[in-house]
Amino acid sequence: MERFYWWDRESDLEHSQASETARESTQAPGMSTGPDSGLAPGKGQAAELIRRSKEAKGFAYCPYSKFRVGAALLTSAGKVFTGCNVENASSNLGICAERAAIQKAVSEGHLNFEAIAIASDLKDQFIFPCGACRQVMREFGTDWVVYLSAPDGTYKEMTVENLLPMSFGPDDLKKSKVTEDN
Numbered sequence: 001m002e003r004f005y006w007w008d009r010e011s012d013l014e015h016s017q018a019s020e021t022a023r024e025s026t027q028a029p030g031m032s033t034g035p036d037s038g039l040a041p042g043k044g045q046a047a048e049l050i051r052r053s054k055e056a057k058g059f060a061y062c063p064y065s066k067f068r069v070g071a072a073l074l075t076s077a078g079k080v081f082t083g084c085n086v087e088n089a090s091s092n093l094g095i096c097a098e099r100a101a102i103q104k105a106v107s108e109g110h111l112n113f114e115a116i117a118i119a120s121d122l123k124d125q126f127i128f129p130c131g132a133c134r135q136v137m138r139e140f141g142t143d144w145v146v147y148l149s150a151p152d153g154t155y156k157e158m159t160v161e162n163l164l165p166m167s168f169g170p171d172d173l174k175k176s177k178v179t180e181d182n
């Protein structure tokens with residue numbers, strides 16, 4: 001049976017970081033990277049990401065909860081991936097909008113993120129990500145932005161660190177243990 005270890009994955013990570021940096025350095029502020037890209041980090045980022053998250057909310061598949069959520073994730077390369085919640089008749093198989101967006105991005109080789117915007121229909125309230133999504137965000141760093149939006153376009157800006165302080169992450173797996181043989 002083929003096995004994958006942490007150090008295999010780490011080399012993938014370094015590779016991807018290097019390629020994202022390379023693409024970023026050739027990109028002027030505000031310039032998009034291709035037909036599917038939205039925006040580069042910088043001015044107007046929050047408003048545009050929130051707009052994209054609301055658009056994605058329109059695709060929410062949520063016949064059970066009737067609770068629509070959309071997310072728009074900005075990579076360090078300036079590309080935007082959107083996601084919506086996708087529920088299932090076998091209820092615990094549903095996935096949140098935030099994780100849908102992250103999984104789309106990772107599946108296309110993007111591991112470095114600047115920000116994610118989240119939108120819902122909650123009246124006069126910001127939408128907060130669930131615990132599972134916070135942990136999945138944290139896998140890709142603690143120092144990036146989460147825009148929690150309300151339907152009227154107002155938003156609260158937080159970081160992954162704010163939302164999940166004192167977290168467990170990839171580096172913890174590399175720390176020394178009392179037993180080294182397992």
Ligand SMILES: O=c1ccn([C@H]2C[C@H](O)[C@@H](CO)O2)c(=O)[nH]1
Binds near residue numbers: 068084087094097128
């Ligand atoms: O931040 C959130 C909170 C909830 N949901 C989804 C999960 C489920 O489909 C529905 C109700 O919990 O909303 C998200 O996608 N993101």
Ligand SMILES: [Zn+2]
Binds near residue numbers: 099129130131
């Ligand atoms: Zn979630």
